[in-house]
Amino acid sequence: MVKKRLLAVAALPVVMLSSAVAGTKKDTVVIGTLDKWKILDPAKAYDVMSCNLMQNTLIGLYGYKPGSTVPEPVLAKSVDISKDGKTYVFHLKKGMKFTNGEEINAYTVKRAWDRVFKLKGDPAFLLTGVVESYKAKDKYTFEVKLKYPFAPFLSVTAFTVAYPVPSVFPANSFFKGDKYPASGPLMIKKIKRDRYVYLTRNPKYFDYKNVKAEKVLIRQYQNAQTIRLALEKGDIDMSGSLTTLDIKDFMTNPELKKKFKVYVAPSFVISYIVFNTKKKPFDNPKVRKAIAYLIDRDEIKKFAYNDILREDLYSLIPKNMWGYKPVFNKKPDIEKAVKLLKEVGYTKEHPLKINYWYPAGHYGTDVEKEAQIIKSQLERTGLIKVTIKTTEWPTYLDYMTKGILGMFRLGWAPDYIDPDDYIYPFLHSKADASLGSFYSNPEVDKLIEKARSESDKKKREKLYAKIQEYLWKDTPYIPLHQTESAIVANKKVKGVTNDPVYPRYYLLHK
């Protein structure tokens, strides 16, 4: 009897190891991510993953083709814009439906916008700030009147806040569910918060033939180390959540290169330093300019980011966006910095003492190394003493909005793809309180307002060029880098686009 029991116990591991688990099938592309989605309601969602899921499962009036940053009609067939730039009339395509058979027409769009305006969720200000009124003129015509001419408005309609939603989304409250009738290329088949999202092809999508994915499984992890192991093991096929050290390993290790490919592409994410222009000593533009002269972006990239995935940035507008003008110094200039600091009265005996803040863990662990390097760069003059300070993200934001932080590090990802989203929130006196610089310049305000309302792209470009010159002159910010995003994928996976606007899960296939 004992022997039989022992045999049974011994056999169990063999059974376990050899038993084929039905599990993830070969037609499923599995993505590993650290991201978490919060709420799947366009009227409320403002985090990356929630928006990415909705961008793959719903459609808006406008959208972006893969690889493009120019908004194009999707649900809309065309748009008429009035001469004064304040009235937009969208003509909608006919026959567009959700997977439950509900038609998507102008009344659907109106209902969705009613929700946004009524419920006032996190991203609502993107619409409520510019839209005066809207109405469904008829079943396939949707008219919007703006408070003022706003050139990037079509980009805003391409963001999830403006997406039409099916009637399961209640009119008077946020959607609490996790599955909904889709209108986009994919639909949510199965989902578990903080664990996985299982997407399948939407057979009712209007552009069905351009959908390559059959099934996509997004597995959510809690640390990048486990993602790396999962990739090597084959539990996942690709990930964009690896550390720079691991990405470099995948780029250079011959064994890994046989099986994996690293897709690198510029993103629209930027990193920068903020000065609280109301707080001593940063209220002095010479101090700010002197610090700007000391920043060596190449050195930061090399030692903090393993010399990968960072492009030097010399303005707030990303390099790959129209309107970019490099205005900051490309190389450090210690002489100029020292001259400015001495003009203000700092010496080796009485140096400039400052605190430099960064948020612990929020932008990854490399930011800590970056802070150390910035400290060493500033202290090279012998006229600056830097104390590095850090705290976790909610406290950091609290300190920032209360004006406690003097010089600190932030990052920015755009809400809509237009230079305005890199200028207005940073430099307009009515917007910047939430970014901690408290910068105010009436001249700059006028230029920004003019650029927002100008519809001619060349004229807008000239206006942004002037604004960026003020950015350098007043130096309320120091742009550091534009991030390149890297996706490591098993070579079996096709259709990896590493799109700068949002990930195209619907193109992935094996």
Place this chain on the structure above:
Amino acid sequence: MKGLLKYITYRLLSSVVMIFIMVTLVFFLLRVLPGDPVQALTGGKAPPEVVKQLKEQLGLNLPIYKQYFKFLSDVIHGNLGTSIVTGESVKSELFERFPATLELAIVSVFLAAGWGIVLGIESAKREGSLFDFVAKLIALSFYAIPIFFVGIVMQYIFGVKLGWFPISGRIDPLNEPDKVITGLYLVDTLLAHNFEGFIDAVKHIVLPAFSLALVLFSVIYRITRSNMILQLKKEYVKAARARGIKEKRVVYYHAFKNAFIPIFTLIGLQFASLLGGAILTENVFSWPGLGSYLIERIGYRDFPAIQGAILFYAVIVVFISIAIDIICALINPKIKYE
């Protein structure tokens, strides 16, 4: 029995007071510490008027005392509030995450207790020998090694290199039980006659449970060993041996029975502490339990979720500790509670 009932009543009443004090402290500390939940939620990008409006929607603009009384009133009615992050009921979120923690805790403690007790008894029998020395060394080593390191090494060796076990999660998404009965996948898959799913759930729990058990067993080992050494030196043991009772029975029944109470108490307390979530293990293995839930929500300053999770945990610990006392009294009638 009367004494025990009086004791339980006293423990319950004092626990209510203790939980009330603790939750009140947590409530006020959260609001005093820096960090605004609305700013954390919007990432600092929303304009000030939007932040103000969101605060009004969430009731965070009310005076603290009003927020407190509302919170107390909600708790008394069994309502733990709504998560600021997800908008879902905190109670439903906790009940969804708790089974994962419970399942991991049960398996880990079962393994740790098994190893710790057997090794502790064998070490006590061989006190001073090479076996005893090596056993103590192994136990001490695993106690000293950080749990996350053990986890990562287990993942690498048994997950990646040997490919024997999955390195994260509770179950493959496609094997997930359609119907949640207990929330314990090892049970639900069997109840649904899903043998493949059961094997999958077993495979997923092996690495995190073993990692946790390797660190926990050392404490159980030490207390077992020291208590058994004491018992094995007692007269009744000598008498039992003299009567010709088999050594195995003398040690594993007679002596262990008398050493059991403190061991059982320790196991119970370890189990209770694991029910708050083995945070590091959950992080390494992406195990969706209460520990990771709490850490994440602290990062968002999700006040209702944090308060709810701590209250939930406090209630569980109180009930488990009372249950341990009751079981000890039932096992050993000599124990008197006053």
